[in-house]
Amino acid sequence: MRDRMSVLVVGAGFTGAVIARLLAGAGHDVVVIDERDHVAGNCHTARDSETGVMLHVYGPHIFHTDDEKVWQFINRHCDMMPYRHQVKARVGGKVYAMPINLHTINQFFGKAMSPREARAFIESLSEGGTEDPQSFEAQGLRFVGRDIYEAFFHGYTLKQWGVSPDRLPASILKRLPLRFTYDDNYFFHRYQGIPRDGYTAAVASILAHPKITLQLSTSFEQVTRTGFDHVVYTGPLDRYFNHALGRLSYRTLRFEREVAEAPYQGTAVMNYCDADVPCTRITEHMYFAPWEAAQFRRSVIYREYSAQAGPDDIPYYPVRLLDDKVLLERYVARAEQTPGVTFAGRLGSYAYLDMDVAIRRAFDVARHLKDAFAADTPPRAFVHRD
Ligand code: FAD
Numbered sequence: 460m461r462d463r464m465s466v467l468v469v470g471a472g473f474t475g476a477v478i479a480r481l482l483a484g485a486g487h488d489v490v491v492i493d494e495r496d497h498v499a500g501n502c503h504t505a506r507d508s509e510t511g512v513m514l515h516v517y518g519p520h521i522f523h524t525d526d527e528k529v530w531q532f533i534n535r536h537c538d539m540m541p542y543r544h545q546v547k548a549r550v551g552g553k554v555y556a557m558p559i560n561l562h563t564i565n566q567f568f569g570k571a572m573s574p575r576e577a578r579a580f581i582e583s584l585s586e587g588g589t590e591d592p593q594s595f596e597a598q599g600l601r602f603v604g605r606d607i608y609e610a611f612f613h614g615y616t617l618k619q620w621g622v623s624p625d626r627l628p629a630s631i632l633k634r635l636p637l638r639f640t641y642d643d644n645y646f647f648h649r650y651q652g653i654p655r656d657g658y659t660a661a662v663a664s665i666l667a668h669p670k671i672t673l674q675l676s677t678s679f680e681q682v683t684r685t686g687f688d689h690v691v692y693t694g695p696l697d698r699y700f701n702h703a704l705g706r707l708s709y710r711t712l713r714f715e716r717e718v719a720e721a722p723y724q725g726t727a728v729m730n731y732c733d734a735d736v737p738c739t740r741i742t743e744h745m746y747f748a749p750w751e752a753a754q755f756r757r758s759v760i761y762r763e764y765s766a767q768a769g770p771d772d773i774p775y776y777p778v779r780l781l782d783d784k785v786l787l788e789r790y791v792a793r794a795e796q797t798p799g800v801t802f803a804g805r806l807g808s809y810a811y812l813d814m815d816v817a818i819r820r821a822f823d824v825a826r827h828l829k830d831a832f833a834a835d836t837p838p839r840a841f842v843h844r845d
């Protein structure tokens with residue numbers, strides 16, 4: 460057995476940073492590269508030079524989890540500030556609370572129902588019988604009935620995913636709660652927060668270890684693997700294989716920035732659910748840091764648009780339609796026969812992963828690698844399947 464392995468980690472997002480840190484902590488030498496000029500991947504935050512507002516550069520990120528170990532880990536690397544995500548949704552010129560809760564239901568139907576009455580009422584609107592719904596649309600009709608589904612979910616989902624909701628899996632809608640109380644917390648996890656100094660500082664802290672060398676603005680395609688005992692690759696799975704079997708499809712996002720007098724919309728996220736409004740949502744970034752929001756006289760807003768990702772676009776959301784899943788299986792089969800490389804993270808496993816899940820999986824990958832290195836067995840390729 461060799462005590463010190465030399466490992467190349469491709470990608471300095473949460474996945475790459477956490478794996479690097481755990482391997483470095485076990486005595487291995489780690490080089491982390493990222494083709495961007497910053498760490499933290501899509502969770503990157505930066506102070507806006509014009510206004511001083513902390514920007515969530517690749518879209519809004521709220522840390523939420525039930526995982527005690529993950530929560531303890533992230534709290535060792537940042538000052539996690541209390542934050543409670545509350546989203547507003549515009550439908551036909553009116554503003555409602557999202558996720559759907561008792562306030563939304565009463566407002567939408569112009570009633571004053573109690574929790575029990577609202578539950579019975581929504582159940583009476585439910586369509587689709589007793590079978591477990593497979594598609595997003597079937598799930599929506601079952602979940603809240605046609606009126607609410609069409610107002611809040613159909614148009615938004617068409618814009619966000621670019622395909623009819625009857626082709627999308629029910630699992631996408633299952634991410635959202637439905638509440639018969641006035642609780643409008645977007646998440647149901649025990650812990651929720653946003654790092655005081657942003658996510659980039661948190662990831663920089665994870666990477667700050669004497670056995671980690673960081674090289675930014677460096678792509679995998681530019682470096683030589685000679686001298687490394689193992690590679691952990693957190694970039695897109697199909698890109699590793701030069702898209703030899705075809706491209707896995709992704710949605711990309713475009714953000715249209717505007718600086719306006721503060722406050723602009725008075726909340727962090729306003730969803731635009733109508734299909735005829737082109738943007739999906741507007742984010743007002745100073746509200747992701749409520750502890751400092753009052754100090755700004757000018758506010759930065761992003762109008763967010765979603766589109767099918769082309770070859771030069773940033774891949775944000777894996778689409779995971781049936782064709783993609785078939786292609787994914789073929790790439791996973793190749794990955795499993797690629798010695799010396801472990802594929803991880805949301806791009807490496809082509810899965811939608813929240814930050815806490817990305818960190819939890821990074822713990823698993825690092826443990827697997829440490830065990831394999833210690834036993835002197837070649838680590839088996841490690842690609843999570845969902
Ligand atoms: P990434 O952050 O994508 O990092 C991968 C890194 O690899 C990137 O920096 C990339 O530049 C680099 N890379 C790729 N290929 C190469 C290559 N060939 N050479 C060199 N470098 C390469 N999660 C939450 O928990 N809460 C939220 O509120 C939330 N909101 C989100 C909003 C949006 C719009 C999106 C898209 C995601 C959101 N997420 C959220 C998910 C979150 O972004 C992911 O969990 C997290 O980014 C996963 O980290 P990762 O390291 O696996 O991937």
Ligand code: UDP
Pocket residue numbers: 548557611612613615616619631632634635730732
């Ligand atoms: N969604 C919607 N209307 C909304 C909010 C969400 O139709 O106002 C749908 C949309 O398809 C989205 C899914 O519910 O992708 C899950 O919501 P979540 O907030 O998890 O969205 P994401 O993380 O995909 O942006």
